[in-house]
Amino acid sequence: xxxxxxxxxxxxxxxxxxxxxxxxxxxxxxxxxxxxxxxxxxxxxxxxxxxxxxxxxxxxxxxxxxxxxxxxxxxxxxxxxxxxxxxxxxxxxxxxxxxxxxxxxxxxxxxxxxxxxxxxxxxxxxxxxxxxxxxxxxxxxxxxxxxxxxxxxxxxxxxxxxxxxxxxxxxxxxxxxxxxxxxxxxxxxxxxxxxxxxxxxxxxxxxxxxxxxxxxxxxxxxxxxxxxxxxxxxxxxxxxxxxxxxxxxxxxxxxxxxxxxxxxxxxxxxxxxxxxxxxxxxxxxxxxxxxxxxxxxxxxxxxxxxxxxxxxxxxxxxxxxxxxxxxxxxxxxxxx
Numbered sequence: 001x002x003x004x005x006x007x008x009x010x011x012x013x014x015x016x017x018x019x020x021x022x023x024x025x026x027x028x029x030x031x032x033x034x035x036x037x038x039x040x041x042x043x044x045x046x047x048x049x050x051x052x053x054x055x056x057x058x059x060x061x062x063x064x065x066x067x068x069x070x071x072x073x074x075x076x077x078x079x080x081x082x083x084x085x086x087x088x089x090x091x092x093x094x095x096x097x098x099x100x101x102x103x104x105x106x107x108x109x110x111x112x113x114x115x116x117x118x119x120x121x122x123x124x125x126x127x128x129x130x131x132x133x134x135x136x137x138x139x140x141x142x143x144x145x146x147x148x149x150x151x152x153x154x155x156x157x158x159x160x161x162x163x164x165x166x167x168x169x170x171x172x173x174x175x176x177x178x179x180x181x182x183x184x185x186x187x188x189x190x191x192x193x194x195x196x197x198x199x200x201x202x203x204x205x206x207x208x209x210x211x212x213x214x215x216x217x218x219x220x221x222x223x224x225x226x227x228x229x230x231x232x233x234x235x236x237x238x239x240x241x242x243x244x245x246x247x248x249x250x251x252x253x254x255x256x257x258x259x260x261x262x263x264x265x266x267x268x269x270x271x272x273x274x275x276x277x278x279x280x281x282x283x284x285x286x287x288x289x290x291x292x293x294x295x296x297x298x299x300x301x302x303x304x305x306x307x308x309x310x311x312x313x314x315x316x317x318x319x320x321x322x323x324x325x326x327x328x329x330x331x332x333x334x335x336x
Contacts, residue, residue, distance in 0.1 A: 002313050004295050006079075006213035007186030009150035011119060013079045015288060015313035017051030017215065018044045018306060019299035020067055025058040034066065036302065041070040043303040045077045047310040053189075053215070053297050055083035055124055056109050057093070064112035072114045081215075082109050083124040083154060085135070097127030099138035106142050120187055122152035132175055133182050140183035150186035153179065155203065156217050169203035176206065187213035189297070192290070193221045194283050195246075195258055195331035200290065208291055219287045219296035221331075224252065226280040227259045251333035261328045265321050277315060280305075284312035286325055 002015040023037035041052065052070075054063045064082060071078055084105045087094050109118065121139055126132045142148040155172040169190065176185055188207055192199045196218070207214045220226055222241055231252035235242040245251065262279035269277040280298075287296040300306045317325075 004213075004292060006120065006295070007150060007152075008184050008211055009186045011079065011150055011186070013051040013295055014048040014310075015295065016049055016284060016309050017053055017081075017295050017297035018049050018309075019217070019297045020052055020054045020063055021058045022299040023066055023301045024062050037066055038069055040301060040303045040306055041067065042074070044300075044306040044310065045070070045074055047307060048313075049306060049310050050077060050079045051081060051215075051295060051297065052078050053081045054113075055086070055122075056105055056112075057083070057086040057088050057124065060088040061108075061112060064109055068112050068114040075115055079119045080113060080115060081120040081122060081152070082113065082118055083122040084109070084139075085124040085127065095125045095127040097123070097130040097132065097135035099130075099134055102135060102138040103142065106147055110147060117146065118148045120150050120152050121148040122154050122187070122189060124154050126175060132179055136179040136182045143183070151183060152187035152189060152213075152215070153185055154217075155188060155190040167202055168198040169201070169206075172203060173206055176212075180210075185210075185212050187215055189215040189217050191218045192216035192287055192294070192296075193219045194225055194262065194286055194325060194328065195221045195255065204290060204294070208293055212293070214291070214294045216287045216290075216294055216296040218299075220280055220283055220298045222247070224255065225259065225262060225283040226278070227263060231256070246331060246333035248333070254332045258328050258331060261324060265317070265324060268321075269315065278308060280308060281312040281315050282317070282321075282325075284309060285315040285317050286322070288313065289317055289322065 003012045004015055005012055052067055054067050056064055084102055085095055085097055087096050121142060123135060127135060139151050153176060155169060179185060190199050190203055204214055223229055232249035241247040259279055262282045265282045266277040266279050284296050284298065287294060298309050300309060
């Protein structure tokens with residue numbers, strides 16, 4: 001299995017990670033099964049998918065408990081990434097970056113994950129009422145205490161905080177440059193996929209120039225790029241896609257040419273190699289082709305999907321393939 005390195009800490013992970021959030025948070029609650037999710041985590045580890053990405057807010061807390069059940073048996077096989085900084089209420093989510101809270105939250109995550117150390121501790125969101133340097137300083141103290149190996153920063157919510165006329169990740173880069181003065185950033189997690197390539201403009205080059213790892217969130221476009229979703233089929237009320245502007249029936253139909261393009265490339269590789277290649281694997285291979293410091297972290301809750309995703313690491317896109325992806329129409333439907 002191909003290995004990749006996360007940042008200055010030189011922590012090695014498999015080429016493709018596993019986003020554990022869908023197992024019990026934000027996606028189709030009626031389809032979530034604890035036993036099936038646990039089998040999925042083990043299947044991922046079996047295939048070299050070592051990076052398990054979770055957060056204390058997922059559930060809340062239940063996602064870390066699920067990952068902890070797997071880690072109890074196989075801690076040495078896993079690279080554990082979790083997040084801090086968001087609190088979930090009944091109808092709202094708020095940021096909390098107070099140093100005392102960060103330290104208590106880390107201890108709680110360690111207990112739920114049934115581990116002595118977190119490999120990558122990520123700041124989920126900046127608290128607007130606390131200077132980010134103070135939050136980051138508290139996280140750095142956790143490294144000194146041996147509870148955390150490396151620190152990362154999430155930029156998944158960058159769209160909502162963007163000023164008019166600014167590039168998507170301008171604010172993220174300013175924040176990264178501030179916290180770098182306090183303690184090294186080992187990884188940045190942000191959205192990157194065939195239909196959301198904005199990180200290529202400034203954020204990915206910033207990371208590459210500084211030896212910072214890049215965790216590509218939503219590399220399958222919340223499932224759209226797999227080609228398994230039917231426009232107009234609808235989503236359960238608790239599914240985040242039910243409120244997502246690219247998942248209306250109209251926008252899903254309008255963006256089908258992107259999936260058609262991925263299918264075309266997949267069919268070409270299937271014909272040459274003799275094994276079935278899927279649009280999802282093409283989408284992941286495209287993310288992997290963005291650089292040695294890039295690790296896609298697709299969410300999954302079924303064993304068949306993690307097996308398919310892990311196999312994408314062996315797919316090499318040609319120059320023709322990459323040119324074809326670049327020529328695909330831009331996705332319609334804005335978050336802004």
